[in-house]
Amino acid sequence: MDRRGELLGWEAIGRVDTGHGYCTGTLIARDIVLTAAHCLFNTRGQPISAQTVSFKAGYHHGQQIAHRQVIQWVAPEGFNSKPGAEIDAELIANDVALLKLDRAIVSAEADPFRVLQGAAAGAKVSVVSYGRGRDEVLSRQAKCSVKGRYRDGILGFDCDVTFGSSGAPVFIREDGRLRILSIISGGTAPGEAGSIAYGMTLPPVVDALMTRLRRDAALPKASAGAKRISVGGGNNTGAKFVRP
Numbered sequence: 040m041d042r043r044g045e046l047l048g049w050e051a052i053g054r055v056d057t058g059h060g061y062c063t064g065t066l067i068a069r070d071i072v073l074t075a076a077h078c079l080f081n082t083r084g085q086p087i088s089a090q091t092v093s094f095k096a097g098y099h100h101g102q103q104i105a106h107r108q109v110i111q112w113v114a115p116e117g118f119n120s121k122p123g124a125e126i127d128a129e130l131i132a133n134d135v136a137l138l139k140l141d142r143a144i145v146s147a148e149a150d151p152f153r154v155l156q157g158a159a160a161g162a163k164v165s166v167v168s169y170g171r172g173r174d175e176v177l178s179r180q181a182k183c184s185v186k187g188r189y190r191d192g193i194l195g196f197d198c199d200v201t202f203g204s205s206g207a208p209v210f211i212r213e214d215g216r217l218r219i220l221s222i223i224s225g226g227t228a229p230g231e232a233g234s235i236a237y238g239m240t241l242p243p244v245v246d247a248l249m250t251r252l253r254r255d256a257a258l259p260k261a262s263a264g265a266k267r268i269s270v271g272g273g274n275n276t277g278a279k280f281v282r283p
């Protein structure tokens with residue numbers, strides 16, 4: 040989407056800058072961004088401070104529709120991504136995080152996307168992301184497919200993603216509207232024959248994380264940072280990709 044006009048309608052998708060790399064994130068409420076959990080850990084497997092994370096909605100060649108600081112993030116307690124750990128179904132299923140922004144993004148700037156709540160009808164999807172080599176502008180693959188549905192709610196896609204695409208929304212059309220079916224966690228090496236990207240079923244984990252954010256909002260504020268305990272690790276360039 041090299042031309043500014045091509046971003047119309049996609050402003051809620053932005054770049055999540057972490058201080059040690061970047062990922063893709065999507066606004067799902069006025070002050071909540073959906074992305075991949077492994078983006079929020081450094082190469083030593085330590086959770087990073089929310090103070091180092093920002094969200095740039097509609098980022099495009101050094102400019103953005105809205106720029107917000109992250110004040111808190113939450114990820115599932117079951118997420119464990121220690122350096123060198125095997126990438127398995129449990130890790131992918133829990134590779135989800137919600138970012139709480141310091142202030143809301145108003146409708147004049149961007150409209151949030153909704154997470155699909157029911158079963159997906161059909162297998163045709165699309166993906167929008169920032170990726171390595173194209174991290175200054177959004178790219179959209181308008182047509183790709185669900186290639187597999189696995190245990191623990193894992194989904195496989197033939198979408199063209201790469202490092203930096205972690206957290207990218209995978210859209211499916213429902214009643215004429217785009218809904219977020221999944222987000223990209225990682226996959227096999229980009230460009231390799233038979234390469235595949237993996238994501239997860241979102242509603243149960245997103246609902247649980249939303250509940251935690253609401254609960255934490257009612258508590259006295261001690262400090263800004265991660266609201267999870269189990270330690271994990273991340274890739275400093277984004278998505279987790281392995282050879283088939």
